[in-house]
Amino acid sequence: MSKIFVDACLGKETPYTPVWMMRQAGRYLPExxxxxxxxxxxxxxxxxxxxxxxxxxxxxxxxxxxxAIMFSDILVVPNEMGxxxxxxKGEGPVFSNPIRSQEDLDKLSAGEATANKLTYVYxxxxxxxxKLADDKALIGFAGAPWTLATYMIEGQGSKTYNISxxxxxxxxxLLHNILAKVTEVVKYYLLKQIEAGADVVQIFDSWASxxxxxxxxxxxxxxxxxxxxFLKERHPEVPIIMFPKGVAAFIERGLVYGNFDVFGxxxxxxxxxxKEKLGNRYVLQGNMEPTRLYSKEAxxxxxxxxxxxxxxxxxxxxxxxxxxxxxxxENAKYFVNLCKELSKR
Amino acid sequence: MSKIFVDACLGKETPYTPVWMMRQAGRYLPExxxxxxxxxxxxxxxxxxxxxxxxxxxxxxxxxxxxAIMFSDILVVPNEMGxxxxxxKGEGPVFSNPIRSQEDLDKLSAGEATANKLTYVYxxxxxxxxKLADDKALIGFAGAPWTLATYMIEGQGSKTYNISxxxxxxxxxLLHNILAKVTEVVKYYLLKQIEAGADVVQIFDSWASxxxxxxxxxxxxxxxxxxxxFLKERHPEVPIIMFPKGVAAFIERGLVYGNFDVFGxxxxxxxxxxKEKLGNRYVLQGNMEPTRLYSKEAxxxxxxxxxxxxxxxxxxxxxxxxxxxxxxxENAKYFVNLCKELSKR
Numbered sequence: 001m002s003k004i005f006v007d008a009c010l011g012k013e014t015p016y017t018p019v020w021m022m023r024q025a026g027r028y029l030p031e032x033x034x035x036x037x038x039x040x041x042x043x044x045x046x047x048x049x050x051x052x053x054x055x056x057x058x059x060x061x062x063x064x065x066x067x068a069i070m071f072s073d074i075l076v077v078p079n080e081m082g083x084x085x086x087x088x089k090g091e092g093p094v095f096s097n098p099i100r101s102q103e104d105l106d107k108l109s110a111g112e113a114t115a116n117k118l119t120y121v122y123x124x125x126x127x128x129x130x131k132l133a134d135d136k137a138l139i140g141f142a143g144a145p146w147t148l149a150t151y152m153i154e155g156q157g158s159k160t161y162n163i164s165x166x167x168x169x170x171x172x173x174l175l176h177n178i179l180a181k182v183t184e185v186v187k188y189y190l191l192k193q194i195e196a197g198a199d200v201v202q203i204f205d206s207w208a209s210x211x212x213x214x215x216x217x218x219x220x221x222x223x224x225x226x227x228x229x230f231l232k233e234r235h236p237e238v239p240i241i242m243f244p245k246g247v248a249a250f251i252e253r254g255l256v257y258g259n260f261d262v263f264g265x266x267x268x269x270x271x272x273x274x275k276e277k278l279g280n281r282y283v284l285q286g287n288m289e290p291t292r293l294y295s296k297e298a299x300x301x302x303x304x305x306x307x308x309x310x311x312x313x314x315x316x317x318x319x320x321x322x323x324x325x326x327x328x329x330e331n332a333k334y335f336v337n338l339c340k341e342l343s344k345r
Numbered sequence: 346m347s348k349i350f351v352d353a354c355l356g357k358e359t360p361y362t363p364v365w366m367m368r369q370a371g372r373y374l375p376e377x378x379x380x381x382x383x384x385x386x387x388x389x390x391x392x393x394x395x396x397x398x399x400x401x402x403x404x405x406x407x408x409x410x411x412x413a414i415m416f417s418d419i420l421v422v423p424n425e426m427g428x429x430x431x432x433x434k435g436e437g438p439v440f441s442n443p444i445r446s447q448e449d450l451d452k453l454s455a456g457e458a459t460a461n462k463l464t465y466v467y468x469x470x471x472x473x474x475x476k477l478a479d480d481k482a483l484i485g486f487a488g489a490p491w492t493l494a495t496y497m498i499e500g501q502g503s504k505t506y507n508i509s510x511x512x513x514x515x516x517x518x519l520l521h522n523i524l525a526k527v528t529e530v531v532k533y534y535l536l537k538q539i540e541a542g543a544d545v546v547q548i549f550d551s552w553a554s555x556x557x558x559x560x561x562x563x564x565x566x567x568x569x570x571x572x573x574x575f576l577k578e579r580h581p582e583v584p585i586i587m588f589p590k591g592v593a594a595f596i597e598r599g600l601v602y603g604n605f606d607v608f609g610x611x612x613x614x615x616x617x618x619x620k621e622k623l624g625n626r627y628v629l630q631g632n633m634e635p636t637r638l639y640s641k642e643a644x645x646x647x648x649x650x651x652x653x654x655x656x657x658x659x660x661x662x663x664x665x666x667x668x669x670x671x672x673x674x675e676n677a678k679y680f681v682n683l684c685k686e687l688s689k690r
Binding site: 160161162165166168169170209212213214246248249267268269270273289291292294295297298320324326 | 505506507510511513514515554557558559591593594612613614615618634636637639640642643665669671
């Protein structure tokens, strides 16, 4: 049975434009909160394939999206490379020993051997695939090397990324060494997700916009291209989605080479501009402002205009960033149904 | 004596391209930290004209910038409208009673009477002007109504601005009422800064990029245009700088009407793109990535390329965001000297 989501990623014609939501397995769902409470620590939930599979499947059943995205966190990668990770309430993720020197970096493991440690992720994928309806797709994912590196260097989330960027300008060699080492893990990590059953993979460059435009290719984009080439050589049939958040300014500069199928458009980028600059090169995913979900009227205004703009296809509906925890489930369902209805061909 | 900075703002030819730095009166200067320690609380420093004037003048004397910017904080405006303001260590500014309803808003004062309460700001300006060399300019400033409103609504800094944006989509009337009331204060606040001696004023829309492109005009830009019209009617000779951070994506959309003289370009926007889209309409200010200041080499790379790109003038050197507290003073001096040297005509 063909999967509408996979077909849409590959630019094939579909009966309607498929839809999913970033962070769709999350706190706005009471069912998620129940499982989360049982798991205790957030990382416990990532490490428990049965529970992770359960929350992965919830939005498909409850909200009706066309694709599930495996429940996990991008930081399991540096964690398995040897960095101690804690989720501190109110502060978010914290690495107690951030990477500030070549010696720090040398202590970390890398390559296929490290990717092999992430068995709980591959196990989650296998369980989900057993239970997922044939016409629904499963998305695997990883953080972009740059985004992972910022956490590894800063030790936690940052407003200014000034430690990472001090390194970028004062010691670019060390930063490249970190990026290269992370890239080697992410390649095998995504490959093994595909081998476990992921139908599509997405690379999240959440902190893309922390790099000034003239340095973005050197410190982020080219590493993602390397990952895509590695995967496409082995699995040309598996679509790759690239989501570099906040790089509207780069579109003009033509940073569009690379073996990706889908370009995720954040809500800060007008879809009309993305279509004009990238629409021929990639299928576009996105990009409703997530806070519009608080209001059905605001949701309708946006979905209608996206449906009209993208009526010729090469589009996947999504939010332009993650769904917020206090959005009513009813509004999420309304969004998903409306996308399908207004894009029916 | 003519002021090179004012001339440059008005697009006149100048012997070199003038330079200043956002947050130039700040923690990277040991002399600032001394005064700050004497003042105790951050707000005390804003409220004390003698001390505020002293730190305003420091970067002119120490680093050699062409313009001083009065030391203050954008949040003194909502503070004087009646909102209790505290600077909490590690959290930043906090309003204990955020505005969530029309009743909350009705309790606040507004208009010229509220602007009259900010005497300590006008007093600071007068003291600075007495001491500032004739060829140097003094910049006054205010926060944009949208940026001020987000603090007033959220009660503190926010990553997602979801309370403000829930209001934008669910109760736009209330948000407009807040914005209109703030606008009425900012108009008179900037007018009185000019009357006290400010040579130029800058409006900071620091959270411009929190609004999706299709809503930016309605909820932010048009209010700033209203302020500019009000000021230009009374003081056409005083240049107005607009700094809407992170709106690279909008440039394409042509949001360029309004009575502003200078457009501040953040570091996320390539200057070449800004020049192409806005260079004929505005003098451009900016836009070196602030973390480049950690490295003289990285500073030189950027200043050289900006000097070359903007060699025909209509430019003011600056950072694309505020200087960071741990930048060496020596590097700041290097930046300022280099800008002057490489732009000599």
